[in-house]
Amino acid sequence: MKERRKHKRTEIDILVNYSKKAKVLTKNISETGMCILSDSPFIQGTILNLRFYLLGKEEIKVYGKVIWNREIDPGIYENGIEFWNINNKDKETIKKYINDKVSSE
Numbered sequence: 001m002k003e004r005r006k007h008k009r010t011e012i013d014i015l016v017n018y019s020k021k022a023k024v025l026t027k028n029i030s031e032t033g034m035c036i037l038s039d040s041p042f043i044q045g046t047i048l049n050l051r052f053y054l055l056g057k058e059e060i061k062v063y064g065k066v067i068w069n070r071e072i073d074p075g076i077y078e079n080g081i082e083f084w085n086i087n088n089k090d091k092e093t094i095k096k097y098i099n100d101k102v103s104s105e
Contacts, residue, residue, distance in 0.1 A: 012027075012028055012101075018051075018064075024037060024038050025037045026052075032082060032083055035081070036081055038079055039077070043066060044066050044069065048063065049061075050062050050063065054093060062085065064084060065084055066079055066080070068080040
């Protein structure tokens with residue numbers, strides 16, 4: 001089966017802040033979005049204010065739109081997030097992180 005994604009994606013296990021009090025774990029990331037794991041589905045179309053760190057030092061701040069969600073186990077959901085208004089520096093940081101991780105696998 002042919003891969004339909006335009007951008008490389010890699011597995012990642014980091015905490016993401018999406019509000020002042022809420023944190024979730026990620027499943028994977030690409031330069032255009034990420035998959036977030038949660039205990040309830042995010043509402044499609046919701047805009048999230050995301051903050052996370054790559055390599056423990058590079059803080060990424062970006063808005064993300066919830067595109068899809070699905071229950072993968074009882075009470076565990078995957079939520080597909082598309083990045084919005086990502087600046088070039090953060091996009092390049094994510095791209096470099098993915099390329100470095102993929103080339104080391």
